[in-house]
Amino acid sequence: MPQPALRLLALGLLAAAVGLACSRTPEPEAEPAPVPASPAASPGSTAAAHGKETSAQKAERLAWWTDARFGLFIHWGLYAVPAGEWQGKRGYGEWIMEEADIPKAEYERLAERFNPVKYDPEAWARAAKDAGMKYVILTSKHHEGFAMWDTQGTDYNIARRTPYGKGVIEPLAEAARRQGLHFGVYYSIMDWHDPSQRESKPGALNPTLIDPAQKARYVRDMKTELRELVERADVDVLWFDGEWVDWWTQEDARDLEAFLRGLKPDIIINNRIFNSREGSMAGISPTGMPGDFHTPEQEVPAKGLGPGNYWESCMTMNQKWGFVNDSEADWKSTGVLLRHLIDSASKGGNFLLNVGPTAEGEFPQRALQRMAGIGRWMQINGEAIHGTSATPLEQTPAWGRITRKPAEGGAAERLYLHVFDWPRDDVLRLPLAQAVSSARLLADPDARIGIDQGDGELRLRLPAAAPDPEVSVVRLDLSP
Ligand code: H79
Numbered sequence: 001m002p003q004p005a006l007r008l009l010a011l012g013l014l015a016a017a018v019g020l021a022c023s024r025t026p027e028p029e030a031e032p033a034p035v036p037a038s039p040a041a042s043p044g045s046t047a048a049a050h051g052k053e054t055s056a057q058k059a060e061r062l063a064w065w066t067d068a069r070f071g072l073f074i075h076w077g078l079y080a081v082p083a084g085e086w087q088g089k090r091g092y093g094e095w096i097m098e099e100a101d102i103p104k105a106e107y108e109r110l111a112e113r114f115n116p117v118k119y120d121p122e123a124w125a126r127a128a129k130d131a132g133m134k135y136v137i138l139t140s141k142h143h144e145g146f147a148m149w150d151t152q153g154t155d156y157n158i159a160r161r162t163p164y165g166k167g168v169i170e171p172l173a174e175a176a177r178r179q180g181l182h183f184g185v186y187y188s189i190m191d192w193h194d195p196s197q198r199e200s201k202p203g204a205l206n207p208t209l210i211d212p213a214q215k216a217r218y219v220r221d222m223k224t225e226l227r228e229l230v231e232r233a234d235v236d237v238l239w240f241d242g243e244w245v246d247w248w249t250q251e252d253a254r255d256l257e258a259f260l261r262g263l264k265p266d267i268i269i270n271n272r273i274f275n276s277r278e279g280s281m282a283g284i285s286p287t288g289m290p291g292d293f294h295t296p297e298q299e300v301p302a303k304g305l306g307p308g309n310y311w312e313s314c315m316t317m318n319q320k321w322g323f324v325n326d327s328e329a330d331w332k333s334t335g336v337l338l339r340h341l342i343d344s345a346s347k348g349g350n351f352l353l354n355v356g357p358t359a360e361g362e363f364p365q366r367a368l369q370r371m372a373g374i375g376r377w378m379q380i381n382g383e384a385i386h387g388t389s390a391t392p393l394e395q396t397p398a399w400g401r402i403t404r405k406p407a408e409g410g411a412a413e414r415l416y417l418h419v420f421d422w423p424r425d426d427v428l429r430l431p432l433a434q435a436v437s438s439a440r441l442l443a444d445p446d447a448r449i450g451i452d453q454g455d456g457e458l459r460l461r462l463p464a465a466a467p468d469p470e471v472s473v474v475r476l477d478l479s480p
Helices: 004-018 045-049 055-061 063-068 104-113 121-130 169-178 212-233 250-263 334-346 365-384
Strands: 070-074 135-141 182-188 197-201 204-210 237-241 312-316 350-355 400-405 414-419 427-430 436-441 450-454 457-461 472-478
Touching: 055 063, 063 182, 063 350, 070 121, 121 135, 121 169, 121 365, 135 169, 135 212, 135 237, 169 182, 169 212, 182 212, 204 212, 212 237, 212 250, 312 334, 334 350, 334 365, 334 400, 350 365, 365 414, 365 472, 414 427, 436 450
Parallel strands: 070 135, 070 350, 135 182, 182 237, 312 350
Antiparallel strands: 197 204, 400 414, 414 472, 427 457, 436 472, 450 457
16 A cells, blocks of 8 residues: 555655745735736746756746636637627627627727726726735737737727727736736737738638738737737736647747747746647647646646646636626536636646626626635635645545645645535545644634544544535644
8 A cells, every 4th residue: 555644755855845836825824915016037037038947947937826826817808899699699709700700890890899997907906816816817819819908019909999098908917916916918829800810711710821921020010019018017927829820830939938038037928829739628738848837728637737747727607708698507606616726726736717807897796706705715715725736645535625735944744625525424534644733624723623543544523514615624734
């Protein structure tokens, strides 16, 4: 039989040595300090810019992102205007231009009806923070090609074409930082509007074909736009998508990556900067590809990817990424979303949860309710998510998930047991031989928990009822 305790210790030493995802947050979690608008580059960051980074340097560059574990994705563009409906037909989302086969000239006119007078970036950032999220990723430009900031790269932008008359990216970047959150942008490589690109066959904008004579100009405009975003919104993360077009080569991706790291050495870039996703939406790239982290979409992988492999699962609360008029039945429950967050953390990954705001500039009520619900849970249990790393145990327990914080600065090694299904006989079992010095329920620290250990198994006698209706967390301090 394997020795879980020994394996635990070995993993702990390994993680400490490589400087992976350690707890840096004192408990109880302190108010976050505002993130400086132009953080100093970390010592290893120039190495990333030159493509010569050690795994320890990468861990340091990605430290805030790894500790964060939970972020907000925002899909906002012209598609919010039709809200999923075109010519009486429903079921579309942010892909409506392609799926409803809307001619460019007609689609452009949606801009005349995009007037988000209720946009309150401070309120959005506060909602994210209150949900326990640590960063925000906003679409700067989706496949539709419409830029959500005042850019020199294209006149097809929010400042020029809408009654609103100004950009929405920098205001959210600033609001996010005031709330102590990091900020990033989504950017689509494929562009259904730009004249360089056209349908690959009648009615099929996806994937686009490019006119070779216009490619250099298009890539130059991309760089103009991305430089503006990095310099004006000081983006911490670049989240590419629409990378699967044949005309976007690995050479293009490497050139763009070097360009971006030259602008901001510490910048974090997803794997979709290059067409290398395996298994379609699974979002995993082979090793050695450009980018910093893998991007499973609409799923949490069955297993973690092991140390040194960074990933983030992005997921919608409902059926579409952009705002659509839908019904409650289309939405995942707060409990389901919360379990995806915990599942991601227990496997060593991040969870990026999406909201599609309306064309008036508001988050849908259903999204706000879910974020508030997760926030109430995070208020009590956030320490079991933030700054944690993957479970050290080989087996996923039938009752739930495990996250851990390695021993640091005199604190004991900690395991967090996220109990999805409260045991009927009140006894929680896990294969752990290492001695336990304390066991406490985060939602009810005074509740008595009986500890019984033997034969490589830990048995915790829990109170008869779960203190949290969704997921109750037991914090286990292990003896050194
Ligand atoms: O922005 C959101 C979506 O609009 C966008 N990604 C998230 C973050 C997206 N959603 N669905 N898709 C993209 C579907 C893409 C499907 C395909 Fe392919 C593109 C099928 C074939 C080409 C990508 C590449 C998946 C398989 C190969």
